[in-house]
Amino acid sequence: MTSPSLKRSLACLWWVLMAFLYLPLAVVVLFSFNSINSSALFESFSLRWYERLWGNEQIMASLGHSLVLAIISSVTAVVIGTLMGYGLYRHRARRLGWLIVLIYLPIVMPDIVFGISNMTFFVRISSLTGWLSPGLGTMVLSHVTFQIPFVALIVYSRFVGLDATLFDAAKDLYASPFDRARHFIVPSIKPALVSAFFLSFTLSIDDFVISFFTAGPESSTLPIYIWGAIRKGVTPEINAIASLMIAAVAVAAVISLAFTRSKGSDASR
């Protein structure tokens, strides 16, 4: 049995861990509301740094790039990843376990390797054909590539959770292949699709390394801007951007999680 003192120290450790994880974030958020330009002294509450952000064209442009990149890549990845997840599910009897390894690879590969290899590839293609010169297009391609496995796995596990007889029931009840997709498959996996979209969105907004290697001169995203800006020191402006990103990512992650959870409730019998 665990002694009361051990229990207390474990509880203590929990709070220490939480503080370690969230205190730095809290400090960033706090100082984004600082009225003076200091990262040591908090004077009074103010929104001046947020107002400053609004007026900064470079930041607004990067924010735009980030959002466009995240939305386009997530939508594309959800479409392709869903088809992939469905394919894996339909052919699960053929023991395609080894394919999963291929799918996992982009997930476990270090971002820097992934980013550099993408960059090298795009540069070579570009020098040969003139296509795929670095910019938003190449960034979308790279992001879609690393988002697909996440989408495929979420969708696949949703399919595995469905009663396989439902596919037979849909056929038996006069649904043509198109009707099956529209009236059965898509509605059945909708929570997984929403969850996959927001997870992809979060991954894309977050990403610095891969974007850094595949971006062009006119397509820097928010993380790339921040990286450039902090070489001149951390300003309260950076704190404000960071706080907004924390909020955006947290919202997307919560939505993603909520929809992942909801599969339990309506797939259960």
Add this chain to the structure above:
Amino acid sequence: MKRGITETLANESTARKASSITLEGVEKSFSREAIALDGVDLTIKAGEFFTLLGPSGCGKTTLLRILAGLDTPNAGVVSIGGVDVTAVPPHKRSVNTVFQSYALFPHLSVEDNIGFGLKMQGVDKAERTRRVREMAEFIKLSPLLSRRIHQLSGGQRQRIALARALVCEPDVLLLDEPLSALDAGLRGQLQVELQRIQRRLGMTFVFVTHDQQEAMVMSDRIAVLNDGKIQQLDTPRAVFERPANAFVARFMGHSNLLEIKRRGADRLDTAIGPLTLPADAEHMNDGDLVLIRPETIELGDDALGQPNRFDATVVESFYRGSHFEYRLQVEDVALTAFSSNQGQKLFAADDRVPISISPSDLMTVRGEGG
């Protein structure tokens, strides 16, 4: 306009269209070792309650899936209502299935589940709503229409699955062990109800089960399947009382089977001793089995002075209300006997009891080899 099911029910003299089914040389294997159907020829009459009975892995579910179009046979022809449907995909067959797991769509309400087939057939919304409501009324589901599937009990799901299939008014209704997940009381009730629905609609029902009691209660005819082949196809009474071979006899629950060791002019040698032959015994041969039904064994004083008399020891006795059940031992052979309760004494374990079997109650069953 198509007649609604409840209109049909209101006017029982109206015969609904029903379709016959013919299978010719249907074969299906999933791999070289796994042969599910080994050349099945079968005719199911229009409007019949037909049961495919057999142990798990006998091919009965595969046969049902071939009728539904969910599996394609490797060889053979499937016709429904005289039309070859072998290559017709499931969504273009006027056949609906009640699945063992019910397979109700979790993302839809009860009403939308029942209406799914009609919607896919392009029935407009007003007509669909009318027919779904009508069906819900008929199957006593009306209060549940707006519920979600996960809020319902097994019995309710079963009814919805049935309603969803029936509302499409198919030529043939297929039922894949639809009652196996329910408790005994509910199962008995739904057996009666299913039979009633089938009689009133006059629809062709093909029912799959591994429960011989269920098959006997409900069916017009039964096909007993084993190893992908039809072992016997007949009425419930014929299948039970005149099983075609030892497999059918055992599967129908007969336990008193004795091998004929040698046949003489007027008697048979068996493990319990010599048996006097019935008058029409010409088909009893060496290697066949003699079947003694438990209820045909006379016990005690009734057995005295009768032919085929043996001395038995009671191993166990059970009081079953309407009848007594005995596990007997004659020589080294175990026999089961039922005697109907007419107020007589219930023998106890270790009692020595005379038994007799009338020659006319002896039946032959072809041996496992034949």
